[in-house]
Amino acid sequence: MGYTWFQFFANWRYLVDPCYQVIEPYHDNELISMYIFRNLNHTQVCYVGLTASPTIGWWHPTLDAGMRKQFLTIGGKAYSKPIFIGSFNNAFSLPCGWTLNLDMSWNTQGHSALPLFIWHKEEWTSLCVEVFFTTA
Numbered sequence: 001m002g003y004t005w006f007q008f009f010a011n012w013r014y015l016v017d018p019c020y021q022v023i024e025p026y027h028d029n030e031l032i033s034m035y036i037f038r039n040l041n042h043t044q045v046c047y048v049g050l051t052a053s054p055t056i057g058w059w060h061p062t063l064d065a066g067m068r069k070q071f072l073t074i075g076g077k078a079y080s081k082p083i084f085i086g087s088f089n090n091a092f093s094l095p096c097g098w099t100l101n102l103d104m105s106w107n108t109q110g111h112s113a114l115p116l117f118i119w120h121k122e123e124w125t126s127l128c129v130e131v132f133f134t135t136a
Contacts, residue, residue: 005054009066011047018043020074044071049085060091070111083110 018040026032049066069082087105094100 005052007051007053009047009049009051013045015043015045017041040072040074045069046071058093060093062089062091063087064089068110068112072111079111081110082108083112084108 019037020040022036022038023033024036026034045068047066047068049064051062051064053060053062064085064087066085067082068085070080072079085105085107087103089103090101092100092102
């Protein structure tokens with residue numbers, strides 16, 4: 001669903017018999033680890049978000065905000081903490097065909113994919129500056 005410069009999106013997936021990987025000690029020896037594949041009956045994940053991308057003269061901002069949440073329980077432990085994601089990308093049309101991009105993104109900590117890939121780091125922000133140009 002969208003407007004000329006505004007969009008909303010939503011996605012839901014139901015996965016049957018997914019495989020995931022766990023790390024377990026070898027014969028109760030914590031110094032040796034084994035990777036073991038296991039199966040689940042099912043899991044679910046949903047994504048929702050919105051994007052605003054107007055053009056204001058020579059400035060082309062894009063603001064994205066979204067959330068990813070999985071519904072996953074393994075061994076009585078829930079891995080369902082949502083991750084909120086945002087980005088603010090800016091493109092500036094400069095003379096001589098140059099474009100200046102000033103982009104940043106942000107996300108909260110939460111659970112992503114299966115337990116092996118759980119986000120344990122704190123919230124983060126990144127900033128990137130790029131200059132593109134074309135030759136005539």
